[in-house]
Amino acid sequence: MYSERVMDHFMNPRNMGEIPDADGVGEVGNPACGDIMRITLRIEEDRIVDAKFKTFGCAAAIASSSMATELIQGKTLEEALAVTNKAVAEALEGLPPQKLHCSVLAEEGIHKAIEDYRTRHGAPEANGG
Amino acid sequence: MLPCFSERFGNPSSVYALAREAQVTLEKARGRVAAAIGANPEEIFFTSGGTEADNWAIKGVAAANRKKGDHIVTSAIEHHAVLHSCRALEKQGYRVTYLPVDAFGRVEPGAVEEAITDTTILVSVMAANNEIGTIQPIAAIGEIARDRGIPFHTDAVQAIGAIPIDVDSMGVDLLALSGHKFYGPKGTGALYIRKKTRIGTFMDGGAQERGRRAGTENVPGAVGLGRAIELAVAEMPENAPRLAAMRDRLIREILETIPDTRLNGHPVERLPNNVNVAFRYVEGESILLMLDSLGIAASTGSACTSASLEPSHVLTACGLPPEHAHGSLRLTLGSRNTDEDVDYVLSVLSRVIERLRKISPLNPER
Numbered sequence: 001m002y003s004e005r006v007m008d009h010f011m012n013p014r015n016m017g018e019i020p021d022a023d024g025v026g027e028v029g030n031p032a033c034g035d036i037m038r039i040t041l042r043i044e045e046d047r048i049v050d051a052k053f054k055t056f057g058c059a060a061a062i063a064s065s066s067m068a069t070e071l072i073q074g075k076t077l078e079e080a081l082a083v084t085n086k087a088v089a090e091a092l093e094g095l096p097p098q099k100l101h102c103s104v105l106a107e108e109g110i111h112k113a114i115e116d117y118r119t120r121h122g123a124p125e126a127n128g129g
Numbered sequence: 130m131l132p133c134f135s136e137r138f139g140n141p142s143s144v145y146a147l148a149r150e151a152q153v154t155l156e157k158a159r160g161r162v163a164a165a166i167g168a169n170p171e172e173i174f175f176t177s178g179g180t181e182a183d184n185w186a187i188k189g190v191a192a193a194n195r196k197k198g199d200h201i202v203t204s205a206i207e208h209h210a211v212l213h214s215c216r217a218l219e220k221q222g223y224r225v226t227y228l229p230v231d232a233f234g235r236v237e238p239g240a241v242e243e244a245i246t247d248t249t250i251l252v253s254v255m256a257a258n259n260e261i262g263t264i265q266p267i268a269a270i271g272e273i274a275r276d277r278g279i280p281f282h283t284d285a286v287q288a289i290g291a292i293p294i295d296v297d298s299m300g301v302d303l304l305a306l307s308g309h310k311f312y313g314p315k316g317t318g319a320l321y322i323r324k325k326t327r328i329g330t331f332m333d334g335g336a337q338e339r340g341r342r343a344g345t346e347n348v349p350g351a352v353g354l355g356r357a358i359e360l361a362v363a364e365m366p367e368n369a370p371r372l373a374a375m376r377d378r379l380i381r382e383i384l385e386t387i388p389d390t391r392l393n394g395h396p397v398e399r400l401p402n403n404v405n406v407a408f409r410y411v412e413g414e415s416i417l418l419m420l421d422s423l424g425i426a427a428s429t430g431s432a433c434t435s436a437s438l439e440p441s442h443v444l445t446a447c448g449l450p451p452e453h454a455h456g457s458l459r460l461t462l463g464s465r466n467t468d469e470d471v472d473y474v475l476s477v478l479s480r481v482i483e484r485l486r487k488i489s490p491l492n493p494e495r
Binding site: 013031038054056 | 410411412414415418419422431440450451452455487488489490491
């Protein structure tokens with residue numbers, strides 16, 4: 001059902017944890033639906049120097065958060081905002097159709113964390129957030 | 130069973146010697162199924178499985194009694210074979226009462242009595258639940274239905290071989306069973322229909338199964354089913370207490386050693402092979418995949434393993450909030466499981482839960 005890449009990121013998640021006093025925090029999902037992602041970012045000069053996640057959810061949700069945080073490490077905020085759910089799913093060598101919403105959630109989590117940073121730092125609104 | 134695929138391949142509906150032999154074999158299998166549930170052989174009809182048997186019982190009784198009434202009483206925690214059959218009938222204008230269950234998943238017999246009206250034509254309550262293992266008060270419900278002259282169907286797919294079943298003492302008029310639940314072949318099952326029960330045909334065609342279920346019989350399947358049910362019932366007095374002891378140890382030690390965990394289903398009125406627990410802050414599919422990587426096959430009521438993205442209707446009906454239902458784990462014991470298997474599960478489960486809780490943002494100890 002899952003690609004090897006998904007299983008690898010599920011069994012050995014990258015960037016798992018929470019950045020203390022993070023510069024941006026994005027929590028998305030709903031426990032009733034069975035998925036919650038919490039993305040925390042360390043941002044220096046508009047660049048993501050660290051990204052971590054905590055996720056309640058299935059293997060696809062955990063792997064999507066792991067991959068999404070990998071994809072945005074070291075990226076500028078604009079570059080990170082351009083990372084789509086499709087890019088996350090492709091990097092995972094695909095997700096089953098009923099699990100694509102997990103990659104959407106990862107994209108939303110990143111957008112929300114960047115928005116949170118920009119709101120707190122009085123910067124302009126995130127594009128497409 | 131195997132010879133029926135090769136040298137003894139006769140079609141029981143034909144007249145040649147090989148066919149007569151197949152017919153004898155088929156009837157022997159029918160007798161074994163009947164004996165297992167206290168029925169007469171001519172009340173046993175082979176089907177393609179439990180799902181077909183449930184469909185036939187519900188839709189067949191509904192169709193044959195349409196002039197008499199249009200109301201069916203069932204429970205909220207039935208298998209989808211029953212629930213979706215009822216939903217299909219609702220679309221045709223029938224009315225269905227889905228009785229609630231208590232926190233342990235039990236149907237209150239008094240609620241069945243209250244739900245019955247002058248137009249009720251069928252009561253259908255499962256003998257034991259497939260997810261949480263709760264055993265229903267079938268004999269009490271059967272007595273109520275019998276007093277009101279209403280046919281009583283029970284989905285006994287999970288119960289056969291696990292608890293004693295007797296259609297007469299339980300007041301059952303229709304009973305669905307499935308071969309692969311007691312080590313018979315997949316794609317085999319049967320419907321018990323008490324004599325004189327008004328029921329329509331489900332499969333139309335040839336005169337097989339005394340004209341009530343058309344289609345050339347799955348002779349090897351029926352033979353496998355017959356032998357399997359005979360063994361399951363014969364071994365039950367030895368197997369059931371052994372499995373129940375392993376079940377109780379699993380439940381006790383999981384609840385004792387892993388915090389924020391609860392038992393789903395009934396503590397006592399429970400199938401001997403069923404363990405179902407909910408772990409807070411983690412999701413069931415993740416638990417299953419980690420257990421699978423450790424060689425343990427289990428299942429969950431989490432939405433994430435279903436296409437519908439809805440958590441288990443059974444756990445929800447028991448009043449479990451969705452976020453707890455998502456973290457449910459079902460372990461089913463088989464007759465070959467040993468105390469060492471239980472030790473192994475217990476030795477790895479707490480680590481799996483701990484690991485997933487570390488990843489979870491819901492865990493208050495983060």
